[in-house]
Amino acid sequence: MTADDERVDEPTAELTALADPVRRRLYEFVAGQDGPVRRDTAADATGISRTLAAYHLDRMVKAGLLSTSYARPAGRGGPGAGRPAKLYEPTRDEVSVSVPPRTYDVLAGLLADAVDGDPSGNVRSALLSAAEEEGRRAADDGDLLTTLRRRGYDPESVDGEIDLHNCPFHHLAQRHVELVCGLNHALLRGLLEGRGEDPECARLAPRPGYCCVTISRSERASDE
Secondary structure (H helix, E strand, C coil): CCCHHHHHHHHHHHHCCCCCHHHHHHHHHHHHHCEEEEHHHHHHHHHCCCCHEEEEEEHHHCCCCCEEEEEECCCCCHHHHCEEEEEEEEECCCCCCCCCCCCCCHHHHHHHHEEEEECCCHHHHHHHHHHHHCCCCCHHHHHHHHHHHCCCCCCEEEECCCCCCCCCCCCCCCCCHHHHHHHHHHHHHHHHCCCCHHHHHHEEEECCCCCCCCCCCCHHHCCC
């Protein structure tokens, strides 16, 4: 097997790990939490035994979908506190499969380099305008949360705010933070405008573990 074959097989193995419906339910539960999850919590949430949950969770760790850490419950420490619990959380890796392999990430990186290398700023302005227009085109995809899910933002509505747990352009953002945040902001402003909502509700609010944009919903929009 060549090195290229190994690279193709890695994402295939990750996707295969989610083919089991029980394992997929576990993954979706763990991925939907704000922090690491204990084995027994995941088992109770998905209605399976702790032994079966541990088996599937560890299989997903081996596949690269989850990572582990160890910690005692809050407030417990010192002698007699017991062993630290094993905790699970999603990795930050993206999983995609293309046969034959396509390297769209390389193209995206080259285009981002070109934007950053343009001293006039014209290319950046054109990109942000295109992002807003793409957002307006996406406005007819359904309700706002559904549209955001389809676009890969993993939204959660909390007290009139929509937090976005995922950046669809995460890998590119590692090298081009300002550019990708601006692109997300422009796209989401366009999406709100296309829905007849105030585009100013999309605001830049970078936080670790979230997309750089948060959406504040008007009373009218939140009732839809």
